[in-house]
Each structure stands twice: as structure tokens, then as C-alpha cells.
Amino acid sequence: MPEVEFPAPVWRKSSHSGGGNDCVEVALFAERVGVRDSKNPDAGALSVSPRGWAGLLGAVGRA
Structure with missing residues (x-):
């Protein structure tokens, strides 16, 4: 079976992050959402x- 290559995920930070490395990054996949620490990707x-x-x-928005 041939290997399938997937595009590299595009990680992004919130526009509200303040520009530092003190937030998380997210990437959208076909049926999943990836979340990682921006300080240690x-x-x-x-x-x-x-x-x-x-x-x-929704939970964070209510905190």
C-alpha cells in the first residue's frame, strides 16, 4: 500500500494572546482539533x- 502524505498542520494562536509564548496554539484537522503549549510545541x-x-x-468563557 502506498504511503499517504498529509499536509503539516497550521498552528495558530489567538489574536488575544498578547504576542508572547504564554498561550496555547490550535490546529484544525479533518475531524479533530489539536491543542499544544506555545512554549514547548x-x-x-x-x-x-x-x-x-x-x-x-464555552467553559472557559464562563470562568
Whole structure:
């Protein structure tokens, strides 16, 4: 079976982050949302469903 190459994810920070490395970065995949620490991007990423991501954003918005 031939190898399939996927494009590299495009990681982005919130426009509200203040420009420092004190936030998280997100990348959108076909059916997942990747979240990683902007200070240590090589440490790996958390993968959540779009529904889980929406729930997290809703919870943070109420905090």
C-alpha cells in the first residue's frame, strides 16, 4: 500500500494572546482539533473532538 502524505498542520494562536509564548496554539484537522503549549510545541499535542473543543471554549468563557 502506498504511503499517504498529509499536509503539516497550521498552528495558530489567538489574536488575544498578547504576542508572547504564554498561550496555547490550535490546529484544525479533518475531524479533530489539536491543542499544544506555545512554549514547548515539540512536547506533543492534545487531540479533542470539535464538540469537546466547543465545550472547553464555552467553559472557559464562563470562568
